[in-house]
Amino acid sequence: MHVSGGDLQRLRQLNSLSSIRALRDARRPLTLTELAAHTGLSRGSIVDVVTDLQERGWIAEVEPSPGGMGRPARRYRFRADAGHVLGIDIGVHKVLATITDLNGRAVASGRTSVSPGTPREQRLDAMNRAMDAALIAAGLTSDQMWGVAAGSVGVVDREGVITRVEALPDWAGTDLVGHLAARLPCPITIENDSKLAALAEQRLGVAAGVRDLVYLHAGRRPGAALILNGRPYHGFSGATGEVGLMEITGWRTMTDHLESCPAAAGAPAEDAAALVFGAARTGDPAARAAVEAYAQDLALGTAAMVLTLDPEVVVLGGGFSRSADVLLAPLREALAPHCLRVPEIRPSTLGEECVVLGAACLALDHIDHMFFSPEGALSPPTAPQRPTPA
Amino acid sequence: MHVSGGDLQRLRQLNSLSSIRALRDARRPLTLTELAAHTGLSRGSIVDVVTDLQERGWIAEVEPSPGGMGRPARRYRFRADAGHVLGIDIGVHKVLATITDLNGRAVASGRTSVSPGTPREQRLDAMNRAMDAALIAAGLTSDQMWGVAAGSVGVVDREGVITRVEALPDWAGTDLVGHLAARLPCPITIENDSKLAALAEQRLGVAAGVRDLVYLHAGRRPGAALILNGRPYHGFSGATGEVGLMEITGWRTMTDHLESCPAAAGAPAEDAAALVFGAARTGDPAARAAVEAYAQDLALGTAAMVLTLDPEVVVLGGGFSRSADVLLAPLREALAPHCLRVPEIRPSTLGEECVVLGAACLALDHIDHMFFSPEGALSPPTAPQRPTPA
Missing domain, CATH: 3.30.420.40 (ATPase, nucleotide binding domain)
Known part of the structure; x- marks a missing residue:
């Protein structure tokens, strides 16, 4: 069998992705033996992959719990703080921005009040301030966001264009993608706020x-x-x-x-x-x-x-x-x-947080799709940004 | 980098699957160069994969068209006749069984008439006869079917149990999966007939x-x-x-x-x-x-x-x-x-054929899922049955 450099690179990538996914989905630290069992990889491959993922900041070794007999097996966990996403809720009365880790856990938020009569430009300004506040509260910069999703009132089409809004007079047609793209160098998704609230309930709420x-x-x-x-x-x-x-x-x-x-x-x-x-x-x-x-x-x-x-x-x-x-x-x-x-x-x-958390979930889904879908896995995914050492 | 025997086998499998899929989805013969471009595999890997898939009956070399200058590049096509599935439509007035190739093209059918008052056992007998007729017409045996799906009137649950039928008095609760499993050693799916008609229109009909x-x-x-x-x-x-x-x-x-x-x-x-x-x-x-x-x-x-x-x-x-x-x-x-x-x-x-063709499409989807989904590709798929030489 021919094995080319490209084949090997692809194999390494698939192994890395399946290991990251196994550790993330397990939601607890795994030993090398467990990780091999979860991924179907050989022991030798797992050792290679784990070393590489540790260096790249995707996973961390967990301190062994004190006590116990003999030398405990090394255990590794997914670093949910390896990356962050930004969720935004542009409502009629408020704009809320929340930064979550890769598990969808909120780490910081910013909030500004608006009213039904707030004109488009001022609403966008309020959004900017809420985002800035969330970034400052998280101690992160906009180029450290891996993805952003915003929820808006009204009908939002597949391209993220707001096509119909009963509640806000001048909001339809707002180029939200363009506005966000000028500030955030990462994938951007726009969706209707009720859809995001529903998603949050399905991921994190009463309908998990x-x-x-x-x-x-x-x-x-x-x-x-x-x-x-x-x-x-x-x-x-x-x-x-x-x-x-x-x-x-x-x-x-x-x-x-x-x-x-x-x-x-x-x-x-x-x-x-x-x-x-x-x-x-x-x-x-x-x-x-x-x-x-x-x-x-x-x-x-x-x-x-x-x-x-x-x-x-x-x-x-x-x-x-x-x-x-x-x-x-x-x-x-x-x-x-x-x-x-x-x-x-x-x-x-989830109350008031439901839209903004749903937005973060949607941004995470987008990242997931880039890394873990068959299409994503078969073409080289964008190299994840290396996190600053914790 | 460690490369174990298991890793190599998995790599070979992924390469084979992506090549089969590329040839099938192209719906026309591809040269080795085109196939390499479609799959992202190296030339060396493609030659290996093509030789292997040809031996196993998944693909065939296409005769070069006469004329043209120089030696034409070899071209390969997906063998849609490498396998077959069986679709069944159990209606109020008729039972229809149709065998299709892996592209969903009908190759043979059998049909029997029933009436709203036909009791359950006689309806199942009618189904057996329609299936036998289709197999005879196709010149195939039941163990050559890769999958079977049947459409029934009424509400069908996820386990394939018919839970509610207004049109047929004694049909609810029929163990259709059990009945078919006794005759066909392949994956079996049962679905409501209107859902299958809809699927047929979306795959082969007006809503393609x-x-x-x-x-x-x-x-x-x-x-x-x-x-x-x-x-x-x-x-x-x-x-x-x-x-x-x-x-x-x-x-x-x-x-x-x-x-x-x-x-x-x-x-x-x-x-x-x-x-x-x-x-x-x-x-x-x-x-x-x-x-x-x-x-x-x-x-x-x-x-x-x-x-x-x-x-x-x-x-x-x-x-x-x-x-x-x-x-x-x-x-x-x-x-x-x-x-x-x-x-x-x-x-x-699609008229009268819509349910039975939809059933075949569903059976093909099931095969696809076994071979091409991330889960399917990561665990070794059931080895495809080697077709008899054409």
């Missing part, structure tokens, strides 16, 4: 490990997002989860049930829902009826998605999910008559 | 190469199936595309518009639709109104799926798709008020 889920954004601007086969489902033009646009679902008007409830009389519209949920919690009959009417409408659009997709789980997210204790039971009850099988409904737990 | 599509089964038992990211979408329990179960869609009663039309007066229910479509084609006002009322209902459930999934294409399949010339325009018109973007609607072209 669930393959297929429908994420409901229950709030003043209702919406939905889909995780199918473990990944955010994007559709042809990004306009997925929009079943609420059908008038028969009642989604366009369903918050009226809450805002017109006597329990919210006199309060500003943005506080109405919380007041009504609060009153329902204490047993107020009118408030309970309002919540039930809201749940009926929410259930109709949800049932259409559930019957279409047969998801394992529905995640109840958005601002109203903080009142899941009073909303969940009526929602479940309203779904039952429509569905073949009512999926488990789980309230979101 | 489309990533995301909604397949409508427009017929006396309406249904739908989804292809998302290029693969049949299965959901948690297989019950996807069931939005028609929601009463507000009108799907449960929409064929009444056709069956109660004067144009179908006195005809048996199973002939009514064709008569009404025929009358509409000649301009009969009552028939046109009936088709429009049917299209309105069909559009409501379709819109719910389109708004949820934002597919590139909707494929109009099922028996009524033969009347796409009169049905398509009213359907498109009825969809428009509901949708952000009306996807292109394309009538199915």
Whole structure:
């Protein structure tokens, strides 16, 4: 058999990648013997690979635990701090930037407040400041980011262009990729914020490990997002989860049930829902009826998605999910008559962080794809940036 | 660098697989130089790999075309006849079995008629006869099949169990995998028939190469199936595309518009639709109104799926798709008020063959996954059966 230099380089690369992946996915230190078993590599190859990966900063040897008999076997761990990614959430009221390590663990954040009326340029400035703050807090520079992903309100197409935004008057058409590319020399991804919230719940939140889920954004601007086969489902033009646009679902008007409830009389519209949920919690009959009417409408659009997709789980997210204790039971009850099988409904737990963490997860997915996909592994991946010695 | 025997074997395997894949996906013969370019392998490795694959029957040298100057470069093609798969369609009125080559090209078929009242054992007998007929017609034996997939009416779960069938009284719970395993020593997959029809349209039919599509089964038992990211979408329990179960869609009663039309007066229910479509084609006002009322209902459930999934294409399949010339325009018109973007609607072209061809495609996908996925490539794939010399 001919073995060329190129073949050997490719083999070495595959061995390195499978070793990094094995150590990362194990989420605990492994001995050389365990690593050989996980990767199917020979002992000799593993020793070579481990030496090389240690030098390049991808893995570290773990101090043996004190005590125990004889000389303990050497153990190695994936260095999640070998690289970092930046997640951004550009919302209607705030911009949040969070830096995570390669395991998706947040290490630093920056935040600025904006309002629905903030013009595009000022919103972009607010984003810059939030990013700068996160970098300063992390003690890192922009060229140390391996990837960045940003979540935005509105419909985002495959090229990352924001094509349609109801909530922000001048935001559609913003060249977010171009703006970020001028500041960050790394791969950039833009996605709709609800899709990222759904991804965060599937990776780090209440739906960890669930393959297929429908994420409901229950709030003043209702919406939905889909995780199918473990990944955010994007559709042809990004306009997925929009079943609420059908008038028969009642989604366009369903918050009226809450805002017109006597329990919210006199309060500003943005506080109405919380007041009504609060009153329902204490047993107020009118408030309970309002919540039930809201749940009926929410259930109709949800049932259409559930019957279409047969998801394992529905995640109840958005601002109203903080009142899941009073909303969940009526929602479940309203779904039952429509569905073949009512999926488990789980309230979101990541709260305000969900979009920004989802953005970091998406940036990490992108890195993963570059390194570990069949295409990535077969063509030489971009050499990872060597981290500064810890 | 250590290179063990195991490393070399793995390298050889990866090189073989990437060469087979390159030749198969090229769909035309390649020279050694082209093959090296497609795979990134060195010239020396390619010569080794090609010799080995030729001996093992995976590839064949193509006769040089006569004429031309000098000695022509040798060219090689993937041998699609190196293996075969069996697709089966177990319908309400017929059982169809088709054997295809590794490119999904049909080489032989067998067919038997059944009726809605045919009991389970007789339906399985009919399936056996259809399979035997296809094998005889192909001149192959059951142990030469590399994979088999069967499509069935009803909801099929991930383990291939048929969990719910409205159309056939005693069919739910049939152990189709067990039945086939007793006759065919190869991987077996069972899937819902509409999902397979959708897959066939996406691989071989009107939606070739489309990533995301909604397949409508427009017929006396309406249904739908989804292809998302290029693969049949299965959901948690297989019950996807069931939005028609929601009463507000009108799907449960929409064929009444056709069956109660004067144009179908006195005809048996199973002939009514064709008569009404025929009358509409000649301009009969009552028939046109009936088709429009049917299209309105069909559009409501379709819109719910389109708004949820934002597919590139909707494929109009099922028996009524033969009347796409009169049905398509009213359907498109009825969809428009509901949708952000009306996807292109394309009538199915594979007709009666769509389920059985989709089954063959699924069996081929399974083989592909065994050989070409990262997991498959990293563990030694089952050695392909050596084909008999052609």
